[in-house]
Amino acid sequence: MDNGNSNPAPGPCTDDRIKLNVGGKFFETTLSTIQAGGPDSLLAALSNRSTDDPNPVFIDRDPEIFSVILSLLRSNGLPSTARRFSKQELADEALYYGIESQLKSAMSPPPFSGIDASIVTTVQPAYDGCPSAIATGDDGSVWIAHGGQLSSYDWNLSHSGTIRTHLEDITSICRVYPDIAAVGSESSAGLYFYDFSGVRNLGSIHWTDPNDPRIFKARVTAIADSPSSVFASFDCPHRENCILLIDKSTLKIVSELSRQPGSSAKNLAVGKLRWLPETSMVVGSSVTCGAFGYSGYIRIWDPRANEMVWEANEPGSGRSSRFGDSFADVDADVEESTLFKVCSKSGDLLQWQTCVN
Template identity: 30%
Template sequence: MKDRIKLNVGGRIFETTTTTLANAGRNSLFGAMFDDQWNPRGPMDGGQNEYFIDRNPACFSVLLDLLRTGELHIPANLPEHLLYREALYYGLLDHVRAAKWGEFDGNRVKLATSVRGRAPGDGTAIRAGPDGGCVVAHGSMVHVYSWTMEQLPPLNLNYQRINDMGFVDAHRVAVCACERIDRGDGGMGMFNSSTGELLYKFQVSHENQPKSFSAGALSFSPESGQIFASCRGRSNEYGIGVWDGYTGKQTDFYYETAGWSIGDSGRLQCLPTTNLLFVATLYPRTENCYIQLLDFREKKAVWSWSDVGWPATIDEKMVLDAIVMEDGNSICVVNQYDDLGFMDLRSNGGSVRWSTRSRLLKMGNADERCYPKLATHGGQLFASTNDSISVFCGPDWVLTSRLRRSHGGSICDFSIGGDRLFVLHNEEDVFDVWETPPLRALS
């Protein structure tokens, strides 16, 4: 074969073709070794059509087989973290990830692994990263996990209680914390997700004077690079702060209007299609629910709803979570009875349509009750209750799947990102990792 080539990896000879190596792509090490026609760029060792690469031959054998077949088979005696390190060197991490799991689908996900935390009973929140990793809040600490589930240096908040956190991108994590009156610090900080280093603190200023504040819920706009956070001052001034995600500088601030509580909100969500910000103040932060869509360009609310002052039954009170489904022009809410309700965004201030077909089903004997949480991904709606997560699909949000591990405790939080579902349990801070198997693995 004219394109046959030999690779001497750590003293072991591998014979393959440039056609096989081309499967690695232009951004790989092999893409740099060959020209646009995948011909060698320079002379090879001994003139024998051979390259020498001073790396681990056992790992290279697995990665070469991946390039040949598209399938990943890791021998039992080969540590996975060692293989991932070598895949990073060759520029093949994306190939490894694609072989391990497919595009996320809530109806096909399988439990891949469970990870136990270090602070039993203190886990409060989990957030997925864009690359398949996650962060987990434990009191005043944030534990960081790479996509290989390797634990990275933690983020330390100096004994401040964490309210929210999230990945700004694959390399940076923003963390919201309560202000400590005795220390005068708090607010929000940006951290390097790989090293745990504090990059900078976010400031709130009014009339060029810095203000102390506690930061609550977070949201990010990938399109504009902006970071949004609900803020509460020492005198209970409420508002939404806006910062440039690249410089950390404050760019805007939205103060609450009379009758609308937004600063202590439990949910913020950037809407990329309309460039609006969804703000929801929910129980138990307040006895009543306030929901609105804010237009920062016009400094006004363009849509609003509240359960204050309108004749609602007790079943429609105490909204525990809410989320916008922008594709369907609707907002989904869940109450303390695990009922799902839907509001039409095209009708300002309309009533909630409670759906019996989409009611959450309680399963298991979870010892401790946790508030239900909502999420959307790829046209699917996810809702947690007790120790399971229900998946709803279609225009009528019909229940299609239920996710539950055999001995799970109550779910206190979950998050979807990087084609993975992360589920945090109350029980000893266990969090589960759910992945979608590649289609070929199901055939």
């Protein structure tokens, strides 16, 4: 009978110890250590076990690698003994125990620091063709185009698959979905979509105009994407070019974002595209080099209004002292909506903050 004085049994204290039998080797640690893997990890689930049970929990896994896993949970870093195992071995065990995110953090290289950057590792595709384009995922995975093939590498740069496309060479690649790539070639017409999970071609996009015979065999020079759209720059043999806005869900052309004749440096096909999520704008740039130095443009388009909202042109270092150090390359920081220009003569890096809304 309840007398009103009963209290729930206290739960296990995080300082309580727990004994584990991993592959025949015994380990003893605290509940707080195994709970460091997060609430969804296998080890955290063991923390609910009664500490009064004298029998150690048995886990049928490699005890030597488990000692590395345990050190990772204790210190958020890998011990020197981790070098005895391959990245794939460590990744497989981390996946089993449900602490893959902790291992990723511990194995990640230090933040990029200018001239202090150094090579962490080298990826060499096992198939013919030199690497020609690269795309990265938010999960740390990498897709590399080499020749007419696409190779996928997971977050620890282990090869996970290769697709052979019908293209002889791939010069542009964009990861439009976790398993879907949009690819183009400057030697073959069209934009193509490939599914890594199903290893198949999902379809293609071609820029055509029945009313303009100059628009044919348009090749892709750059690709970018937003959550709902794909942006692809096309260039025809007669130098007419444009940016097509494509619906991601249907893979159908929605509109032409920019169309121009490529008769001068100010009208060349876009060679680099970036979508800025903060402003929902598209940044495009084109740079060329000739007898008078570097020249080209940077432009920002609003795809909602289908119009250009900002541009900067540099006619070449030999034509005007004002532009005596024109850009040799341009890129954008999509998170900060910032544009960067690399000067062709001094090598200086200049920065613009986009303010268009």
